[in-house]
Amino acid sequence: MLSRRTFIKSALVANAALLTNPSQALQLVLDNAQGQPLLTLADEKSPAAKQFITHVSDDNSSLGLDIGVQFERVKQFCSESPNGLISGLSRDSDFFVIEQLAKDYGFYPSYSANHIQQGNNLSHEVSASQQSADLIAHALAQAGEQWPVWLAHNTQLLPQGHQPMVASKSQIQSTHAAQDFLVSWSLSAAKNT
Amino acid sequence: MTKPLPQGISLGQFNAAIAEIKQVVGKDYVFLDDITELRSYRDAYNTTNDADFAPSAAVAPKTVEQIQKILAIVNDYKIPIWTISTGKNFAYGGPAPRKAGYVVLDLKLMNKIIEVNEKHGYAIVEPGVSYYDLYNFLQEKGIKLWIDCAAPAWGGFVGNTSDHGAGYTPYGDHLLMQCGMQVVLADGTVVETGMDTSANSKTGALYKYGQGAAIDGLFTQSNFGVITRMGIWLMPEPPGFTPFMITLENERDLETVTDLTLPLRLNQVIHNAPMTVDLLWEAAMSVSKRQYYTGTGPMPESNRQKMAKDLDLGIWNYYAAVYGPAPMMKNNMEIIRDTFSTIPGAKFHFDKTRKGDPGWDYRVKLMQGIPNMTEFSLLNWVGGGGHINFSPISAADGKASMTQYQMIRKRAHEYNFDYIGEFLIGWRDQHHIFMLMFDRMNAEEKKRAHELFAVLVDDAAALGYGEYRTHLSFMDQIANSYSWNDNALWDTHHALKDELDPNGILSPGKMGIWPKHLRGKS
Ligand SMILES: Cc1cc2nc3c(=O)[nH]c(=O)nc-3n(C[C@H](O)[C@H](O)[C@H](O)COP(=O)(O)OP(=O)(O)OC[C@H]3O[C@@H](n4cnc5c(N)ncnc54)[C@H](O)[C@@H]3O)c2cc1C
Numbered sequence: 139m140l141s142r143r144t145f146i147k148s149a150l151v152a153n154a155a156l157l158t159n160p161s162q163a164l165q166l167v168l169d170n171a172q173g174q175p176l177l178t179l180a181d182e183k184s185p186a187a188k189q190f191i192t193h194v195s196d197d198n199s200s201l202g203l204d205i206g207v208q209f210e211r212v213k214q215f216c217s218e219s220p221n222g223l224i225s226g227l228s229r230d231s232d233f234f235v236i237e238q239l240a241k242d243y244g245f246y247p248s249y250s251a252n253h254i255q256q257g258n259n260l261s262h263e264v265s266a267s268q269q270s271a272d273l274i275a276h277a278l279a280q281a282g283e284q285w286p287v288w289l290a291h292n293t294q295l296l297p298q299g300h301q302p303m304v305a306s307k308s309q310i311q312s313t314h315a316a317q318d319f320l321v322s323w324s325l326s327a328a329k330n331t
Numbered sequence: 332m333t334k335p336l337p338q339g340i341s342l343g344q345f346n347a348a349i350a351e352i353k354q355v356v357g358k359d360y361v362f363l364d365d366i367t368e369l370r371s372y373r374d375a376y377n378t379t380n381d382a383d384f385a386p387s388a389a390v391a392p393k394t395v396e397q398i399q400k401i402l403a404i405v406n407d408y409k410i411p412i413w414t415i416s417t418g419k420n421f422a423y424g425g426p427a428p429r430k431a432g433y434v435v436l437d438l439k440l441m442n443k444i445i446e447v448n449e450k451h452g453y454a455i456v457e458p459g460v461s462y463y464d465l466y467n468f469l470q471e472k473g474i475k476l477w478i479d480c481a482a483p484a485w486g487g488f489v490g491n492t493s494d495h496g497a498g499y500t501p502y503g504d505h506l507l508m509q510c511g512m513q514v515v516l517a518d519g520t521v522v523e524t525g526m527d528t529s530a531n532s533k534t535g536a537l538y539k540y541g542q543g544a545a546i547d548g549l550f551t552q553s554n555f556g557v558i559t560r561m562g563i564w565l566m567p568e569p570p571g572f573t574p575f576m577i578t579l580e581n582e583r584d585l586e587t588v589t590d591l592t593l594p595l596r597l598n599q600v601i602h603n604a605p606m607t608v609d610l611l612w613e614a615a616m617s618v619s620k621r622q623y624y625t626g627t628g629p630m631p632e633s634n635r636q637k638m639a640k641d642l643d644l645g646i647w648n649y650y651a652a653v654y655g656p657a658p659m660m661k662n663n664m665e666i667i668r669d670t671f672s673t674i675p676g677a678k679f680h681f682d683k684t685r686k687g688d689p690g691w692d693y694r695v696k697l698m699q700g701i702p703n704m705t706e707f708s709l710l711n712w713v714g715g716g717g718h719i720n721f722s723p724i725s726a727a728d729g730k731a732s733m734t735q736y737q738m739i740r741k742r743a744h745e746y747n748f749d750y751i752g753e754f755l756i757g758w759r760d761q762h763h764i765f766m767l768m769f770d771r772m773n774a775e776e777k778k779r780a781h782e783l784f785a786v787l788v789d790d791a792a793a794l795g796y797g798e799y800r801t802h803l804s805f806m807d808q809i810a811n812s813y814s815w816n817d818n819a820l821w822d823t824h825h826a827l828k829d830e831l832d833p834n835g836i837l838s839p840g841k842m843g844i845w846p847k848h849l850r851g852k853s
Binding site: 232 | 365368370371375414419439484546616621622625675689691693702703704705708709710715716
């Protein structure tokens with residue numbers, strides 16, 4: 139089982155300080171407390187993403203339909219915070235675009251997971267390093283309906299290296315039925331690893 | 332994974348060439364790491380394997396002189412390079428090269444806006460200038476000119492125009508609005524086209540042709556040179572803008588709406604390229620497929636109807652706009668209303684009633700050249716959405732629209748995919764974009780999508796339709812369909828290729844144009 143402590147070995151959790159720009163409807167968390175700047179993005183519509191972001195910070199704003207609105211902020215973050223971490227829980231298309239954009243600044247995914255709910259069936263398909271993929275998939279399943287909260291608490295503890303990724307899947311029965319597809323992800327700079 | 336290398340090049344030769352290239356641009360601008368750096372140059376939407384298009388390296392020069400030196404080196408070693416500008420050609424191959432092992436020549440760092448002329452309405456830009464870049468520049472300086480952008484605004488003028496891309500204002504035919512370019516040939520010669528070639532010319536971005544053959548087009552969708560600068564015409568901000576949408580209830584309305592559009596378009600009553608967009612494309616902006624249908628295969632008609640009703644969408648949704656002074660817009664809108672109101676069930680929508688609808692909002696932005704990335708939302712229709720575009724041209728003619736639509740839809744359903752498409756009515760033609768969407772994590776679905784695409788190319792060719800642009804995987808197949816008179820056109824391309832690039836170093840295989848030593852071998 140993946141405990142928070144397992145990850146604490148490789149990184150420290152930091153309290154998030156929130157900076158938001160309401161005009162851009164962005165959930166932005168910049169946390170320099172433990173030396174690693176963090177930018178977190180979350181979808182504005184999905185209840186799971188809302189749950190996630192409220193546990194990353196107390197405030198609530200989010201990613202709208204136009205991911206382009208975030209470009210300047212992501213570029214600036216990448217340029218100014220080469221040791222930073224960009225993470226999110228978003229629609230797949232937003233992850234796709236942010237991933238492509240961040241690559242130009244040397245930031246690459248070190249972790250991603252598809253969270254797919256089909257009726258009562260909730261599955262987590264994790265891509266991460268060999269050492270962590272199974273652990274994360276298991277921990278997400280263990281967290282049950284609170285998986286977004288687990289993610290929020292562990293964002294900075296997710297793997298940050300750039301080793302080849304492997305896949306691992308877990309599945310649970312949820313008490314409520316829904317149709318949803320979200321992706322959680324984290325990107326960090328390759329030069330940092 | 333073993334390092335992909337250019338065909339016929341040993342690791343030793345490759346390393347030697349890379350060492351020389353590093354001397355030219357500096358080591359920070361040569362990218363070699365397959366796991367990190369070179370992932371920027373993959374096509375995440377390909378329907379085969381990443382390895383088929385994995386580059387061996389990428390290099391990002393900053394000046395024309397550096398490009399000349401790089402070309403000299405790759406000519407020496409006979410290493411193929413693949414030129415990109417902003418490198419966002421997703422649906423047609425993204426930044427990836429035609430074959431594994433090429434070195435990507437990435438011009439993103441050549442991103443100067445060289446000139447903007449408000450009076451004459453043009454800009455001259457380098458290849459790395461994105462739509463956002465020029466838009467922001469115009470906004471900051473208060474210059475009252477509009478850009479015309481492709482739906483995803485992270486692309487740019489040079490790359491998109493090079494691939495014959497299109498946008499949504501009256502300046503939407505990008506190659507038509509291009510005027511003057513600078514190109515580096517394979518041997519390092521720098522050529523300026525049109526008027527720019529006369530001494531002290533001030534008219535390079537005003538008049539396209541100069542004297543002699545107009546050759547700008549030769550450098551687009553080809554591999555005869557590296558474009559390093561381009562003039563583009565920009566539309567003066569009009570005094571007014573009226574976008575509108577018409578929802579249409581029946582499948583067959585596609586035929587009528589197309590036929591009714593042509594005279595309005597030819598006579599410039601409608602100023603931009605109208606789009607007839609199918610239900611799923613529009614719906615996918617706000618909902619995902621699984622919210623309306625959890626079965627496999629294409630969405631059944633009853634679910635489609637429910638979704639159309641819920642979202643107040645038509646089976647077809649027609650967008651266009653008029654631009655200009657108020658009396659002129661009023662006049663044109665009256666003609667437009669009279670014309671389309673003849674279609675039973677046609678319903679007009681305007682900003683007043685439609686604002687806030689995701690589909691409406693981003694299309695209105697595009698029709699006035701405001702860059703955005705909203706169209707990527709479509710890709711959430713299926714989980715992990717990827718797509719390649721099948722893009723045949725037809726006449727702007729109702730029957731042709733229906734023929735293409737029915738042909739593609741039938742095939743798509745046979746292969747268990749939804750038809751997601753739109754028709755963009757140009758000056759006299761139509762671009763039909765069938766967005767062949769698949770789950771990019773699902774190998775079986777990708778394979779099926781690949782097979783469907785290949786069948787569509789043949790089906791379309793049999794009916795006399797050719798595609799305006801295509802994905803890396805299908806360039807050769809489509810080139811073979813442009814074969815009239817014993818392949819005379821491709822023989823001409825190849826004659827030019829042999830003359831201009833005898834070592835075949837520039838983007839071999841782009842659009843099916845191959846250097847002599849690789850011809851017929853792909
Ligand atoms: C959701 C979605 C919506 C899209 N909508 C549109 C749309 O509305 N309109 C549209 O046109 N496209 C559209 N596309 C396709 C594509 O994304 C755009 O055309 C995009 O602008 C192309 O990328 P780019 O501008 O970065 O060009 P690049 O990727 O830089 O270049 C495209 C190609 O042109 C050639 N080229 C580039 N630079 C040079 C050079 N300097 N010299 C010689 N050859 C060169 C190369 O072969 C290259 O592969 C869409 C794609 C997606 C995924």
